[in-house]
Structure formats: C-alpha cells, structure tokens
Amino acid sequence: MTDQKPLLSVRDLQVYFHLDEGIVKSVDGVSFDAYKGQVLGIVGESGCGKSVTMKSILRIVEPPGRIMGGQVLLSKRDHPDEYLDLTAMNEKGKEIRAVRGGEIALIPQEPMAAFSPVHTIGNQIMEAIMLHCNVNKNEAREICVQSLKSVGMSMPEKRVDSYSWQLSGGLRQRAIIAMAIAGNPRLLVADEPTTAIDVTTQAQILRLLKDLQRQREMSILFITHDLGVIAQMAQYVVVMYLGRVMEKGPVDAIFHNPKHPYTQALLRSIPSAQKTTKTKLPTITGSIPHPFNKPKGCPFHPRCIDAIKGKCDVELPVEYIVGDQQFASCFRYEKNEVNNR
Amino acid sequence: MASYIAKRLLVIPLLLLVFSIVIFFLIQAPPGDFMTTYSAILAGSGSSMDNEQLNLMRIDYGLDKPMHIQYIRWMGKLLHGDMGLSLLYMLPNTKLIGDRIGLTVLLAFFSFILSWLIAIPAGIYSATHKNSIGDYFFTVINYIGVAIPNFFLALLLMWICYDLWGLNLVGLFSPKYEMAPWSWAKVGDLLSHIWLPSLILALGGSARLTRIMRANLLDELGKPYMITGRAKGMSEWALVMKYPVRLAINPLVSTIGNYIPQLFSGSLVVATVMNLQNIGPLLLQALSMQDMYLSGSILLVYCLLAIIGTILSDMLLVWVDPRIRME
Numbered sequence: 001m002t003d004q005k006p007l008l009s010v011r012d013l014q015v016y017f018h019l020d021e022g023i024v025k026s027v028d029g030v031s032f033d034a035y036k037g038q039v040l041g042i043v044g045e046s047g048c049g050k051s052v053t054m055k056s057i058l059r060i061v062e063p064p065g066r067i068m069g070g071q072v073l074l075s076k077r078d079h080p081d082e083y084l085d086l087t088a089m090n091e092k093g094k095e096i097r098a099v100r101g102g103e104i105a106l107i108p109q110e111p112m113a114a115f116s117p118v119h120t121i122g123n124q125i126m127e128a129i130m131l132h133c134n135v136n137k138n139e140a141r142e143i144c145v146q147s148l149k150s151v152g153m154s155m156p157e158k159r160v161d162s163y164s165w166q167l168s169g170g171l172r173q174r175a176i177i178a179m180a181i182a183g184n185p186r187l188l189v190a191d192e193p194t195t196a197i198d199v200t201t202q203a204q205i206l207r208l209l210k211d212l213q214r215q216r217e218m219s220i221l222f223i224t225h226d227l228g229v230i231a232q233m234a235q236y237v238v239v240m241y242l243g244r245v246m247e248k249g250p251v252d253a254i255f256h257n258p259k260h261p262y263t264q265a266l267l268r269s270i271p272s273a274q275k276t277t278k279t280k281l282p283t284i285t286g287s288i289p290h291p292f293n294k295p296k297g298c299p300f301h302p303r304c305i306d307a308i309k310g311k312c313d314v315e316l317p318v319e320y321i322v323g324d325q326q327f328a329s330c331f332r333y334e335k336n337e338v339n340n341r
Numbered sequence: 342m343a344s345y346i347a348k349r350l351l352v353i354p355l356l357l358l359v360f361s362i363v364i365f366f367l368i369q370a371p372p373g374d375f376m377t378t379y380s381a382i383l384a385g386s387g388s389s390m391d392n393e394q395l396n397l398m399r400i401d402y403g404l405d406k407p408m409h410i411q412y413i414r415w416m417g418k419l420l421h422g423d424m425g426l427s428l429l430y431m432l433p434n435t436k437l438i439g440d441r442i443g444l445t446v447l448l449a450f451f452s453f454i455l456s457w458l459i460a461i462p463a464g465i466y467s468a469t470h471k472n473s474i475g476d477y478f479f480t481v482i483n484y485i486g487v488a489i490p491n492f493f494l495a496l497l498l499m500w501i502c503y504d505l506w507g508l509n510l511v512g513l514f515s516p517k518y519e520m521a522p523w524s525w526a527k528v529g530d531l532l533s534h535i536w537l538p539s540l541i542l543a544l545g546g547s548a549r550l551t552r553i554m555r556a557n558l559l560d561e562l563g564k565p566y567m568i569t570g571r572a573k574g575m576s577e578w579a580l581v582m583k584y585p586v587r588l589a590i591n592p593l594v595s596t597i598g599n600y601i602p603q604l605f606s607g608s609l610v611v612a613t614v615m616n617l618q619n620i621g622p623l624l625l626q627a628l629s630m631q632d633m634y635l636s637g638s639i640l641l642v643y644c645l646l647a648i649i650g651t652i653l654s655d656m657l658l659v660w661v662d663p664r665i666r667m668e
Contacts, residue, residue, distance in 0.1 A: 060571045097574040106572035113565040116584045118591070118663055127583075128573045163663055179573070 005080060006033035006073075007219050008057070008104075008187055013070035013087075015049070015056050024291045026052040026065065028243040031319075034187065039213060039220045041234030041251070043227060047288060049243040050223045051109075054189050057221070058100055059091045074103060077186065102132040105180035107190040111172040111197070115164035122160035125179045132183035147178040152208060170201035174208070181212060188213070189221045194229065206233060227270055231255055236325070239263050242288065242299035245319070249326030259322040260330050261304045298330070306332060342659070342666070349652050353645075360644040361419070361637075365412045368633045368640075374404050375428045375631045402428060415634060419641075425634035429627065434638045437623060442642065444513060445619040448612075449604040451535055452542035453597075459547040461593075464554025465586060468562060479551060486548030492610040495541045499615065502537070510537050511616050538615055542607055546600055550593060557592055561585035587661075594658045601650030605643050 015027040027049040034040045042050045055061045057072050073083040089096040100106075108114045115124055125147065126140040135143065141160065148156035151174040164172055173193065180188055190209065194202040206229065213220050222233050230237055231251060238248040239262065247260035258264045265284045286303040289295055295302050301312035311331055320333035327339045376395050383389055399405045403414060418425055424434035463483075467476045502508040512519070518530045561567075562585050570580040605620075612621030620639055627636035659666050 055568075058572055060568060092577055097576060099574075100572050101574035106569070108565060108569055108572070110565050114569045116566045116588065118588060118661070119584070124569075127575070131574045163667075165664065166667075176569075179569075183574070 004035055005075060007036045007075050007080075008034040008221075009071075009073040009083070010053070010057065011071045011073065013053065013056060013072065014068040015052050015061060015065055016068045018064045018066065022292050025294065026243050026291070027056065029070070030240070030243070030245050031070075032238045032245065032248055034219050034221055035236075036186070036219055037213070037217050038236060039210070039222055039234045041230040041237045042221065042223045042240060043225065043230050043237060044240035045225060045288060047242075047291065048240040050240055051191055053240075054106075054191050054221065054223055057086065057189060058104060058106060059086055059089065059096050060100075074099065074187075077103065098132070101128050101180075101183040101185065103185055104187045104189060105183055105185035107173075107176055107180050107188060107193045109192045109195065111169065111176050111193075112164075114176055115172070117163060117165055119163075120161050121164055121167070121175045121179075122162075125160075125175070125182055128179050129182045143182060144178075147182045148175065150181070150212070151175075151178045152204075153178065169197045170204065173197055173201070173205050177205075177208065177212070181216065181218075184216075185218065187219045187221060189223070191223045192225070193222075195224075195226075202229075209233070227255075227266065239266070242291075242294055244299055245329060246300065247322075247326070247328040247330075249323060253323050253326045257323065257326075259326065259333065260328040261306050261332070262300045263328075265303075265305075345659070346652075346656065349655070353648055353652075356648055357641065357645060361416065361641055362412070364637050364640045364644070365415065365633075366408070368628075368631075368637050369408055371631065373631065374399070375402070375633065376404060378629075378631050379428075415637065419638075424638040427627070427632055427635040429630050429632040429635065434635050437635065438620065438638060438642055441618060441620045441623060444617070445605070445608070445621070446646070448513075448535060448538060448542070448608060448617065448619055449601065451539035452546070452604055452608075453600070455539050455543035456547035456550055456600075459543060460550030460554055461586075461590070463547070463551045464558060464589075465581070467551065467555040468558035468589075469581060471559065483548040483551050486544045489545075490610075491541050491545050491607055492614045494544065495538070495611050495614050498537060498541065510534065513538070513617050513619075538608075538611060538617055541611055542604060545607065546603065550596070553593060553596065554589060557589035558585055561588045564588075591658065591662050594654060594661055597654035597657065598647075598651035601654075602643065602647040605646065 010033075011031050013027055013030045014025070017024040017026055030049070030053055032040065032042075042053065044050045052061060052065065055065075056067055061067065067087055070087065072086040074086055076082045076084060084095075084099070086096065086099060115121060122141065122144055125144045126137070129135065129140040129143050130137070133140070133143070145156045145160055148159060153159055153171060153174050159167070159171070159175075164175065167175060188209075193209070194205055197205065209220060210233065212218065220233075222230070224230060234251050236248070237251050237254040239246045239254065239260065241262050246262045247254065247258065254263060255267065258267055265282075268282045269284060271281055284303055289299070289302065295313065297311075297313040297315055298304070298307075298317055301307040304312065307313065308331055315331075317329045317331050317334075319327040319329050319339040320336040321339050322328045322333050322336060376399055380390055380395055396405070403411060406414070415425060422435070424438065426432070427434050427437055430437060463479045467479050470476050499510050502510050513531055513534045514527070515530050515534070518527045521527055562581070564585070566584055567580065570584060571577070575583075608617075608619060609621035609625060611617070612619050613625055616622070620642070624636060624639045626632075627639060
C-alpha cells in the first residue's frame with residue numbers, strides 16, 4: 001500500500017466559519033490519504049469537523065463556511081499519477097460538478113430527507129445518471145433499474161416509480177446508495193449512513209456497502225461516531241477531535257495498540273459484552289470546549305491525563321510516526337520521527 | 342380521485358342553500374326596503390308618490406309578505422334558473438349578471454395570473470438572494486403593496502398615466518368599442534385596457550404571495566435534499582428550480598381558494614373607481630338601492646365562484662403533490 005499512490009489526498013485542510021460572533025475553525029489542518037479499494041474510516045465526536053471535511057472534499061460547504069487553506073487532491077481517472085486540486089476549482093463550475101457524483105459520490109446522513117418527496121426516486125436517480133453518463137432517458141431508466149437491482153432492491157422495475165416516503169428506512173437507504181453508485185464513482189463518501197436506521201437493517205446496509213466496494217473496486221470514506229462500525233468496515237482509521245487529526249493508522253493498530261491519549265480514552269469508554277465487572281464505565285473527563293474558545297496548543301490537553309504543562313497548552317503538536325503507517329499528534333512521541341508527508 | 346371530485350361537487354348545492362339563507366337575511370337587515378329608497382329618490386328629484394301607491398307597489402313586488410315567504414318565493418324561482426327581476430333596472434337579473442359575468446371572471450383571471458407571474462419570480466429572487474439589496478427592494482414594494490388600498494392605487498396610476506402620457510385608462514373599452522358588437526378588434530381593445538386594473542388588483546395579492554413564496558422557499562433551501570442534489574453534480578440554478586421551488590409552490594396552490602373571493606370583493610371598489618363594466622359597480626348600486634333580488638343573486642354568484650375556486654385549488658393541489666394524491 002505504501003508504494004501505491006493515493007486516490008484522494010487531503011492535505012492540511014482548513015475550513016473556517018466566519019460568524020458574527022467570531023471565527024469557528026471547524027477543520028484546522030487535517031491531512032489523510034485514501035487509497036483505491038480501501039475503506040477509510042473517519043471517527044470523532046459530533047462537532048469534531050468530520051462532516052465539514054466531507055463537505056469540503058465535495059466543495060459543498062455552505063456559507064459562512066470557507067476553505068481557508070490546504071488542498072484536496074484527486075487522482076485523474078485516466079492518469080492516476082496526475083492530480084486534480086479540488087480546492088482550486090470554482091465551487092459552482094463545471095469541473096467540480098463533473099467530480100461530484102461522477103468521481104466522488106455522497107451517501108448522506110438522513111435517508112428520510114435526502115430525496116425530494118414530490119419526485120419519484122427513479123426521477124432523482126435518473127437525473128444523477130444523465131448528469132454524468134451520455135445517455136437518453138430510456139437508457140438512464142435502464143441503468144437506474146440495474147442500479148436498484150444491484151443494491152438488492154426487490155421489484156426494481158416497480159419501485160423505480162415510487163416516492164421516497166413509500167419506502168421503508170432500509171429501502172430508502174438502498175435507494176440512496178443506488179443513486180450514489182449510478183454515476184459510477186471511484187470514491188463513495190458515506191456520512192453516517194446508518195445512524196438513522198435500526199440495527200438489523202444497519203448490518204445489511206454495511207454488508208451491502210462492503211460488497212459494492214469489492215465488486216466495483218471503489219474506495220469508501222466512511223464517516224461515523226460509532227467505533228464498532230469503524231472496526232467492522234474500515235482498513236484505515238482517522239481519529240478526529242475539534243477539527244484536528246489526533247491519530248491515524250491501520251484499523252488493528254488503532255483498536256489494539258492506540259498511541260494517542262484521546263484514542264486510548266475513547267476505546268476505554270466502550271462498554272464490553274464480555275466483561276461483567278461492576279465497575280463504572282470510564283468516561284473522558286470534562287466536555288468538548290465551545291468552538292469559539294478552542295484551547296491553545298493541543299485541543300485535547302484540558303481533558304488529557306498525560307498533558308505536559310507548559311508544552312501541550314502552548315504548542316500545537318505535529319504528527320509523529322508511532323508505528324507502521326500509524327501517526328499520532330502528541331508530544332508524548334516527540335522523540336519519534338516526524339511525519340513529513 | 343373521481344369519487345373525491347364527485348363528493349366535492351355534490352356538496353355544492355348544500356353549501357349554496359346555506360349561503361342563500363345567510364345572504365337573504367343579511368341583505369334584509371338594513372331598515373326599509375326598495376320602496377323606501379325609491380320614494381326617497383323621487384322626493385329628491387322633486388316628484389313624489391303617496392303612501393297608497395307605494396303600498397300597492399309593495400304588494401305587487403311581494404315586499405309586503407313575511408321574510409321567510411319572500412325567501413321561499415325567491416328560492417323557488419332560483420331553482421328554475423330564474424334570478425328574479427331587478428327592481429332598479431326593471432330587467433331580469435339573469436340578463437344583468439350574465440352580461441357582466443364574463444368580464445368579471447376575465448378580470449379576476451388576469452389579476453390572478455399577473456399576481457402569480459409577479460410573486461413567484463420575486464419570491465424566488467428574494468429567497469435565493471436573502472438580505473441582498475434586491476431582497477430589500479422587493480420587501481419595500483411588498484409592504485407598500487399590502488398597505489396601500491387598491492382603489493387609491495387605481496386613482497394614483499390613472500392620474501399619473503393621464504398626466505404624463507395623456508392616457509385615459511378609465512373603463513375596459515375605448516368609447517369607439519363600448520357599444521360595438523364583439524369582434525377581434527374589440528378583443529384587442531379590451532386587452533389594451535384590462536392590464537391596468539388587473540395589475541392594480543394583482544399588486545396587493547402578489548405582495549402577500551411573494552412573502553409566502555419567500556418564506557416557503559427559505560425553508561426548503563435548507564433541506565437535506567439540497568445537499569444530495571449538489572453532491573449529484575447539479576448546477577445550483579437547476580437544483581433550486583427543480584426541487585425547492587417546486588416544493589415551495591405547493592402551499593401557495595392551497596391559497597388560491599381564499600384568494601379568488603378576495604379578487605372579486607377587491608374588484609368592487611376598484612371597478613367603481615375605474616368605471617369597469619364588471620359586476621362590482623352593479624353590486625354596489627344594488628346594495629345601496631336595496632334592490633334585494635339583484636344583490637342577493639350577485640352575492641350568490643360570488644359564493645358559487647368562490648366554491649368553484651376552492652374546489653379547483655384543492656384539485657390542483659392533489660395534482661401537484663403526490664403525498665396528497667396517494668392518501
């Protein structure tokens with residue numbers, strides 16, 4: 001994997017929201033790479049900037065949010081060694097619109113509201129197809145039915161003419177996935193795709209996503225706050241906190257050998273089915289600071305049990321190499337080599 | 342769907358019956374009757390009638406009977422399609438109303454179309470350019486449109502047109518065509534006159550509609566399907582026009598039912614001021630002269646038009662919104 005070039009490379013991304021009350025630095029220097037055929041998990045609490053990161057990749061951050069720095073690089077379909085800089089594109093222009101849905105597709109958070117209630121799902125999926133493939137209406141309908149079939153929807157010829165509110169939550173999510181893959185994208189960005197549906201359906205949807213990813217050799221950027229789902233889905237994990245990457249590494253390393261105090265604390269606070277001890281579940285002390293007054297230095301230091309006074313509350317740590325493909329932004333590893341990539 | 346429409350149509354006679362009772366007793370509520378007004382006018386013009394004559398005429402017209410008997414006689418004729426005789430014009434009401442109903446509906450229709458043509462683009466612009474100079478401009482225009490009485494606006498515009506360009510915009514026809522039989526030239530003449538009263542009637546309504554459209558659209562623009570649409574690669578313009586605008590218009594359709602009676606009642610004063618040959622001035626005169634059968638018939642026709650308008654708007658809503666259609 002190391003010698004392979006990444007499909008998507010996010011480098012030092014900064015997204016700020018300019019509000020009347022001040023500037024909120026939602027994403028403040030985030031870097032990670034996504035490779036072909038890989039499921040990359042982005043995990044973090046709500047408000048950590050994972051959804052804003054996702055929106056910046058597609059360049060659909062709503063005002064007053066603005067990308068202030070960094071790059072989002074996407075390798076070209078025909079020349080994988082050459083890269084398109086998505087942050088340099090006009091966000092209303094043709095170029096980025098060809099990327100959206102055609103190269104990078106989104107599976108949004110709320111399947112209930114993601115479709116218009118007064119247009120059939122077929123109409124909305126066909127629209128995505130006709131935007132990216134040079135086909136007429138009948139051909140688009142054919143592709144749409146195929147797409148619905150491939151996400152395991154029964155009676156696709158009939159369901160294509162139904163409205164989203166006529167479908168169950170699981171079917172609706174399948175329809176969303178069908179719409180996302182209809183444009184034949186190389187990368188799927190799934191923003192908490194299973195939060196709104198029940199656990200049984202959730203398992204089916206996750207299996208479906210994995211199957212599709214394997215069949216189509218797609219990459220998936222899987223955004224969630226559910227560590228269990230990440231463990232099941234992802235090969236590589238990025239842990240975010242308050243707009244910054246705390247730690248990133250292969251899924252086994254993150255779950256079995258976490259290095260960053262935040263990741264360690266996060267994993268300690270997961271209830272286990274095996275343990276039957278009567279001890280209280282450990283929690284991370286304190287609460288997430290208000291986005292307007294983010295702490296100076298490492299954003300996690302006020303809640304960190306290992307914080308070094310005069311260091312963590314002053315300086316911002318860079319990424320240190322803490323294992324094979326594993327990096328942590330923490331001064332505990334100051335003596336390790338710095339990640340220059 | 343067919344049974345829904347049939348059900349709605351079947352209710353019409355029942356509604357009209359209820360309305361006719363209310364209308365009849367309301368018109369009779371002022372003291373006196375047509376004869377009182379009539380003798381007052383005669384006295385005003387110097388001639389007079391003695392009480393005996395007046396009472397004879399009362400008996401002749403059936404005005405001496407108790408109110409419910411009068412109502413039943415009126416109703417009995419109505420059921421045969423006869424709206425009675427206008428005491429004022431000495432002409433059948435059916436003819437008086439029939440002569441003017443076409444222009445009344447036409448004027449209402451034009452104002453309605455105009456108000457939507459103004460309101461929807463203005464609402465879309467205001468919502469998509471929220472808090473811009475253009476938005477504020479429309480807001481100011483809207484408040485003026487809501488606040489200003491339309492008859493005053495009519496006077497103002499007539500004066501401006503006359504003063505600046507020497508245009509005489511009174512009436513719906515040029516003097517040349519006023520009495521002429523219908524021809525293409527007369528239709529053209531009508532179209533060249535009808536825009537100003539239509540516009541005046543439309544402005545008040547469009548101001549309200551613009552506000553509703555703006556608020557509805559602002560709600561829709563924040564919906565998650567917008568993110569889905571952008572992520573699909575749609576251009577912003579195509580996206581806004583296809584989904585949120587379409588969804589924002591749905592609640593607007595349901596306001597048509599209330600809007601149509603407003604158009605008729607609003608046209609009464611404007612039509613009187615501008616001397617338009619629609620039902621408005623006729624109703625005003627009938628009411629002030631206590632020509633009860635004429636005013637009753639006109640009000641009943643208004644009610645019928647309002648009911649039809651409501652049914653049309655409900656059917657339109659069923660047609661544009663699948664969520665209602667499939668329930």
